Amino acid sequence: MQTSAGAPVMGGISTSQSPPFAVPIRYMLFGVICFGLFAIDFAFQSSTFAHGVPGTPSVVALTHALTLGALLSFVMGAVYQLTTVAFLVPIASVTAARWNFWIYLIGVVGLFTSMSRWWPLGLLVFGFVTVISLYLYCAVMLTSLAKTKVRGPMFGFVLSAHAYLILAVSVAVLLVLADSGYVPTLDLAIGQLIATHIVLAAGGFFTFLILGFSLKLLPMFTLAHGFSTWRQKWTLRLAHVSVWVIIAAIWVAIPLLFWLGAICGLLTLLIHLWDMWAIIKNRMRKKVEWPILGVVSAVVMGFFGLCLFLLRLFWHGGEAGWQTIVMFYMLGVVTMTVMGFAYKIVPFLIWTKRHSRAQATRQGNPILISDLIDVRRSRPVFIGLIAGIIAGTTAASVSWAPGVIGGCMVIGLAIVMFSVQMLRVLKLPTLRKELFRHD
Numbered sequence: 001m002q003t004s005a006g007a008p009v010m011g012g013i014s015t016s017q018s019p020p021f022a023v024p025i026r027y028m029l030f031g032v033i034c035f036g037l038f039a040i041d042f043a044f045q046s047s048t049f050a051h052g053v054p055g056t057p058s059v060v061a062l063t064h065a066l067t068l069g070a071l072l073s074f075v076m077g078a079v080y081q082l083t084t085v086a087f088l089v090p091i092a093s094v095t096a097a098r099w100n101f102w103i104y105l106i107g108v109v110g111l112f113t114s115m116s117r118w119w120p121l122g123l124l125v126f127g128f129v130t131v132i133s134l135y136l137y138c139a140v141m142l143t144s145l146a147k148t149k150v151r152g153p154m155f156g157f158v159l160s161a162h163a164y165l166i167l168a169v170s171v172a173v174l175l176v177l178a179d180s181g182y183v184p185t186l187d188l189a190i191g192q193l194i195a196t197h198i199v200l201a202a203g204g205f206f207t208f209l210i211l212g213f214s215l216k217l218l219p220m221f222t223l224a225h226g227f228s229t230w231r232q233k234w235t236l237r238l239a240h241v242s243v244w245v246i247i248a249a250i251w252v253a254i255p256l257l258f259w260l261g262a263i264c265g266l267l268t269l270l271i272h273l274w275d276m277w278a279i280i281k282n283r284m285r286k287k288v289e290w291p292i293l294g295v296v297s298a299v300v301m302g303f304f305g306l307c308l309f310l311l312r313l314f315w316h317g318g319e320a321g322w323q324t325i326v327m328f329y330m331l332g333v334v335t336m337t338v339m340g341f342a343y344k345i346v347p348f349l350i351w352t353k354r355h356s357r358a359q360a361t362r363q364g365n366p367i368l369i370s371d372l373i374d375v376r377r378s379r380p381v382f383i384g385l386i387a388g389i390i391a392g393t394t395a396a397s398v399s400w401a402p403g404v405i406g407g408c409m410v411i412g413l414a415i416v417m418f419s420v421q422m423l424r425v426l427k428l429p430t431l432r433k434e435l436f437r438h439d
């Protein structure tokens with residue numbers, strides 16, 4: 001973290017308990033590379049989206065390149081780092097976190113390949129490898145969290161997020177068994193299983209983690225104090241109700257329950273927006289930076305995503321309609337939040353590693369975090385992402401293929417820009433040496 005003058009503030013996102021640099025940065029690097037690869041594949045597959053073919057192997061693979069390769073990998077690295085700051089405990093096993101990266105890498109690359117070719121044996125083998133590495137990640141996190149004395153809604157959000165990840169991954173096991181043809185009876189409930197898997201993973205894991213860590217990171221990056229926190233426990237309760245009511249609706253197929261769940265979700269996001277506004281109003285930093293605006297916009301996008309969900313209950317757009325809403329949520333909410341925080345977290349980690357102890361190095365002046373990246377460069381990325389998502393979704397709702405393709409291209413371009421900016425901060429030749437030195 002920096003003051004408005006660009007000088008680092010004590011504390012920030014590193015403490016003496018933080019894991020070695022190589023642990024979080026390796027997950028983040030893999031995440032950033034997958035963001036770029038996803039963006040290129042997304043642009044290439046735009047015509048498939050334009051014709052709305054849900055369940056196409058290449059699209060399922062693409063979804064997981066984003067969710068597992070880019071988002072979850074980056075998030076795991078960030079969580080390993082931030083847990084030590086937010087909960088004041090070291091992570092339970094650095095060795096497990098370090099080795100688990102390689103298991104995860106093998107699992108995700110294999111799963112992506114198996115999904116793109118719909119290779120049943122590969123789905124089974126690499127699906128299980130990925131599942132095992134995610135269980136291991138959750139075990140490390142839950143053991144770490146068990147030791148913290150920091151309680152309250154943030155703890156509740158992060159703890160629940162990991163419980164939801166275990167459930168989402170457990171449902172993925174059933175999907176893998178069904179899709180690989182080993183337990184064909186599961187095909188009878190494949191629609192419900194896929195929907196439950198998505199709600200648990202996107203609504204449970206990612207949303208809870210985003211809400212929880214925002215409560216810590218927003219005040220930290222805006223230097224806010226003295227805002228009220230009493231609403232946070234209501235956000236947590238409503239978010240749980242929303243997830244479980246929607247899951248119940250999926251299985252008992254009662255439309256009213258979908259409505260109830262979505263309304264609880266809308267209230268959750270509204271209260272969270274109120275909290276974010278209160279934090280930003282009580283900030284000490286003069287300007288609100290673009291990455292922070294990106295994080296706030298992501299919650300606004302989440303609100304519109306849930307409105308689309310409600311509209312979809314009226315207008316039956318088939319499976320393709322659901323697929324558009326899921327993509328809207330994954331890109332507009334989860335991806336945008338992760339990007340917003342990445343603009344703050346990655347430069348800080350690199351600066352702490354390379355420059356915090358170094359003497360004057362740039363024309364006699366110390367290197368500041370703002371020398372690593374000018375965060376105003378995130379502006380075209382966020383604008384492009386929002387414009388592409390809105391244009392693509394609108395075009396998809398009226399089945400206008402050129403609009404969907406154009407929207408996907410703009411989204412792809414914005415994500416590639418983000419990826420390139422992050423890779424420039426990471427400086428691959430230097431990073432390569434640093435990572436080799438740690439093994």
Ligand code: HEM
Nearest residue numbers: 055059060063067127130131172175176179198201202326
């Ligand atoms: C936590 C992160 C995850 C998220 C956000 C996620 C999200 C999704 C989404 C959105 C779909 C629907 C795809 C589509 O029809 O286009 C899906 C389906 C699926 N996912 Fe995941 N997923 C996650 C983790 C996993 C894991 C770890 C596995 C495997 C071990 C997995 C296996 C599957 C399978 C087999 C399908 C069903 C494909 C089909 O039959 O059409 N997912 N997931």
